[in-house]
Amino acid sequence: MKKIITLLLALVMLAGLCSCTVKLSTTTVPGNEIKEPEIVEPVKTYDDMTLEEKMEYKSVLQLVKAEVGDSTLLAPALDKEKALWGYTDLTGKWVVEPTYRSVSAFNGDIATVTDPYGDYSILDRSGKVLWSTLDKHNFTYVGKAGSGLINVALDVDADQTMTYINEEGKTAFNISDLPTTKGINYQKKNYLAVATPFAGGKAAVMRITNKALAEAGKTSVQEMAYIIDPTGAVLAGFPQGIDVSVNGFDENMRIVISSTEGLYGLANDSGSVVLPCSYLKVLHCDGDLYLICDQNGFWGYTDKDGNTVIELKYKKALPFSEGLAAVYDGTAWGFINEQGVTVIAHQFDSVAALKTAQIEDPENSGAFSSGIAVVQKGRYWGIIGTAGAIQLAAETEECPVLAVSNGYMSFNYQGGCGVFTVDARYVFLSGFENVGEFR
Numbered sequence: 001m002k003k004i005i006t007l008l009l010a011l012v013m014l015a016g017l018c019s020c021t022v023k024l025s026t027t028t029v030p031g032n033e034i035k036e037p038e039i040v041e042p043v044k045t046y047d048d049m050t051l052e053e054k055m056e057y058k059s060v061l062q063l064v065k066a067e068v069g070d071s072t073l074l075a076p077a078l079d080k081e082k083a084l085w086g087y088t089d090l091t092g093k094w095v096v097e098p099t100y101r102s103v104s105a106f107n108g109d110i111a112t113v114t115d116p117y118g119d120y121s122i123l124d125r126s127g128k129v130l131w132s133t134l135d136k137h138n139f140t141y142v143g144k145a146g147s148g149l150i151n152v153a154l155d156v157d158a159d160q161t162m163t164y165i166n167e168e169g170k171t172a173f174n175i176s177d178l179p180t181t182k183g184i185n186y187q188k189k190n191y192l193a194v195a196t197p198f199a200g201g202k203a204a205v206m207r208i209t210n211k212a213l214a215e216a217g218k219t220s221v222q223e224m225a226y227i228i229d230p231t232g233a234v235l236a237g238f239p240q241g242i243d244v245s246v247n248g249f250d251e252n253m254r255i256v257i258s259s260t261e262g263l264y265g266l267a268n269d270s271g272s273v274v275l276p277c278s279y280l281k282v283l284h285c286d287g288d289l290y291l292i293c294d295q296n297g298f299w300g301y302t303d304k305d306g307n308t309v310i311e312l313k314y315k316k317a318l319p320f321s322e323g324l325a326a327v328y329d330g331t332a333w334g335f336i337n338e339q340g341v342t343v344i345a346h347q348f349d350s351v352a353a354l355k356t357a358q359i360e361d362p363e364n365s366g367a368f369s370s371g372i373a374v375v376q377k378g379r380y381w382g383i384i385g386t387a388g389a390i391q392l393a394a395e396t397e398e399c400p401v402l403a404v405s406n407g408y409m410s411f412n413y414q415g416g417c418g419v420f421t422v423d424a425r426y427v428f429l430s431g432f433e434n435v436g437e438f439r
Contacts, residue, residue: 092428096127131169146198161191173232196248321366
């Protein structure tokens with residue numbers, strides 16, 4: 001009996017297992033198969049891309065021809081074969097043939113060039129040499145025109161001395177009429193050690209002292225720097241012991257000064273110190289602000305009266321240009337406005353300094369010019385607008401943009417240097433080895 005009961009129980013359990021198996025393996029009718037749902041990746045828009053992805057997305061240059069702009073604008077250009085400089089217009093044609101070792105961008109209607117022997121000359125826009133010597137002395141430097149005068153350096157007895165020339169290329173006024181400092185012996189009476197460009201009708205000058213006597217300890221008083229007008233008349237003097245920047249007064253009528261300890265400050269056009277000489281660096285920005293670096297290596301910004309307006313907290317920084325400044329917080333570069341607010345996030349590895357300030361000091365170069373800045377992230381260099389959007393990128397080890405001015409940029413392209421508008425339409429392509437600022 002027990003065997004019969006055991007057999008019946010086994011049959012019941014087997015029947016239960018069979019019913020479960022049927023439920024898990026449901027028979028399907030052809031055409032009605034159950035399919036696994038497909039995983040659809042969301043479409044990534046440009047706004048959703050990372051910075052690196054945006055750079056890569058914008059790295060393909062769309063060659064769209066730009067209309068030829070101002071025919072009077074000229075830029076320095078380096079000939080590929082001759083390795084000499086001349087000037088080109090916006091059609092890519094030589095206006096001044098490449099015959100010079102080096103050239104400057106135009107300052108008004110004049111530019112400075114050096115011949116293969118290193119001698120300076122001053123040209124007009126047609127390429128005509130206006131002046132090449134003064135009193136039989138060769139120019140060794142030509143500065144910036146202002147108030148109808150140009151500050152120049154001359155090779156006098158194998159020593160560089162400075163003076164001013166007028167629009168006729170002659171000595172502007174008698175240097176020997178300038179005051180002298182009691183206790184100082186002068187090396188040359190007719191030339192200057194420092195002669196800055198004129199701005200706002202004023203320039204700063206220093207006479208040449210006798211270095212041999214000073215080194216021998218026979219002259220203990222340091223020469224003063226003076227402020228003069230275009231006639232050579234002295235308007236004011238700076239405190240003794242103060243040196244003045246050769247770049248002169250800016251549009252705020254401030255001048256960078258330095259102490260005998262090698263620290264920098266600011267003075268106004270009356271010779272009064274408005275920012276003490278206690279900084280490692282003082283650089284003029286576009287506008288009313290100045291970039292300063294304290295003795296601990298931190299960067300910030302002051303106004304023209306020496307008041308700190310943006311805290312000295314950055315590891316690196318560039319001067320303001322077009323209302324924005326590039327600053328480095330120790331991890332990445334970003335951009336702030338003149339209120340110190342970050343407007344383009346800290347996300348870039350490098351920022352190119354391209355903008356040339358009014359006083360023509362290369363150190364005063366900011367990031368923005370003609371509405372663009374050039375930044376690097378990883379292997380890409382990109383061009384951004386003031387809102388931070390990537391307009392164009394290039395996969396190059398070196399910055400592809402060489403100069404930006406008046407809405408045009410020179411751009412390394414296919415083994416040469418071409419010219420593009422700042423919105424990346426080409427003017428001409430890779431016709432030169434290098435192209436400077438169109439002015």
